[in-house]
Amino acid sequence: MSAPQQPPTQREVSAEIATAAGVPPRADGHPERAYGPYRSTALRAPQQPLVVSPPSLTELAAPVFGARDVAPIDADLTRHHTGDPLGERIIVTGRVLDGDGRPVRHQLLEIWQANAAGRYRHDGDQHPAPLDPNFTGGGRAITDDEGRYRFVTIKPGAYPWRNHTNAWRPAHIHFSLFGTAFTQRLVTQMYFPGDPLFGLDPIFQSVTDEKAQQRLVAAYDHDVTEPEWALGYRWDIVLDGAHATPEDRD
Amino acid sequence: MDLTPSQTVGPFFAFGLPVEGGGDVVPLGTPGAITLYGTVRDGAGAPVPDALLEFWQAGPDGRVPTRPGSLHRDGRSFTGFARVPTDRAGDYHLRTLRPAAPAGSPHAPHLAVTVFARGLLHHLFTRVYFPNHVEANAADPLLSVLDEERRATLIAVPDGGPTGPGYRFDVRMQGPGETVFLDLSTHGLAQPPAATAETPA
Numbered sequence: 001m002s003a004p005q006q007p008p009t010q011r012e013v014s015a016e017i018a019t020a021a022g023v024p025p026r027a028d029g030h031p032e033r034a035y036g037p038y039r040s041t042a043l044r045a046p047q048q049p050l051v052v053s054p055p056s057l058t059e060l061a062a063p064v065f066g067a068r069d070v071a072p073i074d075a076d077l078t079r080h081h082t083g084d085p086l087g088e089r090i091i092v093t094g095r096v097l098d099g100d101g102r103p104v105r106h107q108l109l110e111i112w113q114a115n116a117a118g119r120y121r122h123d124g125d126q127h128p129a130p131l132d133p134n135f136t137g138g139g140r141a142i143t144d145d146e147g148r149y150r151f152v153t154i155k156p157g158a159y160p161w162r163n164h165t166n167a168w169r170p171a172h173i174h175f176s177l178f179g180t181a182f183t184q185r186l187v188t189q190m191y192f193p194g195d196p197l198f199g200l201d202p203i204f205q206s207v208t209d210e211k212a213q214q215r216l217v218a219a220y221d222h223d224v225t226e227p228e229w230a231l232g233y234r235w236d237i238v239l240d241g242a243h244a245t246p247e248d249r250d
Numbered sequence: 251m252d253l254t255p256s257q258t259v260g261p262f263f264a265f266g267l268p269v270e271g272g273g274d275v276v277p278l279g280t281p282g283a284i285t286l287y288g289t290v291r292d293g294a295g296a297p298v299p300d301a302l303l304e305f306w307q308a309g310p311d312g313r314v315p316t317r318p319g320s321l322h323r324d325g326r327s328f329t330g331f332a333r334v335p336t337d338r339a340g341d342y343h344l345r346t347l348r349p350a351a352p353a354g355s356p357h358a359p360h361l362a363v364t365v366f367a368r369g370l371l372h373h374l375f376t377r378v379y380f381p382n383h384v385e386a387n388a389a390d391p392l393l394s395v396l397d398e399e400r401r402a403t404l405i406a407v408p409d410g411g412p413t414g415p416g417y418r419f420d421v422r423m424q425g426p427g428e429t430v431f432l433d434l435s436t437h438g439l440a441q442p443p444a445a446t447a448e449t450p451a
Contacts, residue, residue, distance in 0.1 A: 040369030043293035050433035063331040066318025112266025189257040
């Protein structure tokens with residue numbers, strides 16, 4: 001790997017974040033793909049405007065998932081090995097809704113995350129933190145009739161990355177979701193409340209609207225917490241508005 | 251309701267998203283199967299080794315699969331769905347059948363594509379069309395509004411390979427020859443278009 005330039009400092013990146021925060025956010029709350037403080041966007045964000053086009057019939061349908069695709073144990077990331085993983089056991093639950101507030105039923109959610117020490121089970125992760133032989137960090141679930149999902153996992157650790165000098169990602173869980181239309185596809189990240197790294201992180205800050213930022217942060221919920229066992233977090237996810245009702249999808 | 255913002259897929263999705271046989275939309279040996287393959291490149295023309303592509307399509311009968319099982323391969327079904335990470339050379343490939351247009355579709359036969367990558371804060375939608383549908387492509391609501399150069403980025407190039415008919419579809423994320431990416435949001439659409447009727451072929 002070549003490093004043609006000295007990486008920017010946190011101070012420089014924070015100044016860029018502050019400048020970008022002054023630009024009016026997108027109405028839908030999504031980040032702009034070209035976002036300078038996250039340096040990898042420089043060569044990967046398209047320069048041409050997106051072509052606005054009505055979705056095709058194919059794009060108004062979506063892949064269908066079921067019991068054949070996902071086993072119940074897939075949603076408990078603490079039971080994928082013979083021993084218990086290290087770290088703080090947590091429950092993450094919530095609902096998946098469409099833009100009209102209707103539950104997205106029987107659809108696939110997938111998550112992946114670092115372990116409690118902030119290390120991913122991935123060859124490309126060079127963070128000198130220990131792997132946990134009892135934690136892989138990938139999970140799947142299908143939403144129920146009300147659009148609900150529930151994962152049991154370990155609270156992931158923060159970890160360094162090389163966007164700039166002393167860059168650290170706030171603890172997060174990656175989420176991947178399908179709606180009832182291919183156009184509703186979403187990949188995002190769930191964060192934990194009160195993380196001191198929020199203001200310093202270009203990926204979190206790429207969502208420049210503060211209210212939209214808060215929609216990425218789970219809420220601690222004592223009613224989800226189970227006594228003598230695990231802390232609970234609640235996070236609802238709202239997909240883009242495009243949808244096809246099940247009745248239309250005979 | 252206010253939607254949940256997108257965040258990048260990041261570099262470490264390899265143990266979270268790819269599935270065994272993710273590129274096998276049909277099993278090996280399926281009559282009429284094609285290989286769809288290509289390279290994902292960035293704005294400098296460098297291969298992107300950490301992208302993830304998803305494909306979703308109707309079958310040769312013009313029907314979009316509606317049975318559960320889009321992720322797990324059962325060795326016999328056409329699933330209509332592929333998920334393929336790029337390799338170290340930025341290459342991807344899948345085995346599938348050529349789609350037909352669903353009944354009543356104004357669009358020419360195509361595969362819907364989603365591109366995810368580290369450095370991409372929000373996924374990108376695009377489409378793979380085929381060159382032989384000359385009339386349908388000319389009438390397609392998307393292709394017909396693009397100039398020749400941009401339109402060409404959406405049309406797969408036939409390239410017979412040793413394993414049967416192949417089509418190359420490269421994705422250029424930025425720069426010269428940049429792939430046409432789509433805004434498919436239907437905000438403000440009062441009614442989604444009616445879905446396919448189950449008409450016999």
